[in-house]
Amino acid sequence: KFSSFFHIDSKRLLDYWLAYLKMPKEASNETERLMLGMLYYSFYKKKPAQLGFKDLHEGIKDFLKEDFVKEELMDVLRYQLSQLTVLPEANEYPFTCPLEVHCHYNVNQIMAAFDYFNQDQSPEFREGVKYFADKKTDIFLINLNKSEKDFSPSTMYEDYAINAQLFHWQSQSQDRPASPKIQRYIHQGETGNLISLFVREFKKQGNYTAAYTFLGNADYVSSAGERPVSFVWHLHQAIPASLLAKANKAIAL
Structure with a gap:
């Protein structure tokens, strides 16, 4: 039941969640409000009102109403804190x-971190790409190794690291260069639109759905082809060495 926490390795997030669980209180700033939403949506997929809760706090409280459950979660978070690398x-x-x-x-x-899931909404999301128009930000959720069991032939894209800062990524299979979305990607440097990459090696890790590594923002370098369009992105921050070895050779099978 706590599989949503086994990957958490942000000290700031762990510290806030532990402090909140010890003494629940209203968020004192925007960052805390978003981190509280991240905690709620680690338990649930639907917004509070859909589940009969008044707010995020009530939902969290209900999930942890048994003391032993709350203690167990705090133990998990403390363990994660002790293992940070x-x-x-x-x-x-x-x-x-x-x-x-x-x-x-x-x-x-x-x-939840982008405020797309929050107190008042949790829209359906199943795509590997998402545009937050209010933030002028596109995010790409990338699976490096794709198995035919999990992906249809039309989604077996070739996504891989060329080196520590260049990343090859393919758009969705129906995309053409002239489409507004692809044009937005291509001209992001001129328009100030942001592109962010999130990468995981496999869809599953053991019995659990794998988490993504946040690679930060990237700039457009080049694009070619259509249906799908192939892109090369330049990451602002180099891919960590431990992930690079996997991302570099993880071309779709």
């Missing part, structure tokens, strides 16, 4: 977002 870097967003570059997050946590 990632040296996170700050994100470059001009808006508030608690994500730290090179830390790991699942889809719900990412959506």
Whole structure:
């Protein structure tokens, strides 16, 4: 039941969640509000009102109403804190977002961090790409190794690291260069639109859905072809060596 926490390696997030669980209180700033949403959506997929809760706090409280469950979760978070090896870097967003570059997050946590999942909404999300128009930010959720069991032939894209800062990525299979979305990607440097990459090696890790490594922002380098369009992106922050070895050779099978 706590599999959504086994990958968490952001000290800031762990510290806040532990402090909140010891003494629940209203968020004192925008970052805390978003981190509280990330905690709620680590338990649930639907917004509070859909599940009969007044707010995020009530949902969290209900999930942890048994003392032993709350203690068990705090033990998991303390353990994660004791095992930290990632040296996170700050994100470059001009808006508030608690994500730290090179830390790991699942889809719900990412959506809550961008305020797409929050107190009042939790829209359906199944795509590997998402545009947050209010933030002028596109995010790409990338699976490096794709198995035919999990992906249809039309989604067996070739996504891989060329080197520590260049990443080859393919758009969705129906995309043409002239489409507004692809044009937005190509001209992101001129328009100030942000592109962020999230990568995981496999869809599953054991019995659990794997989390993504947040690679930070990237700039357009080149594109070619259509249906899908192949892109090369230049990451602002180099891919960590431990992930690079996997991302470099993880071309779709």
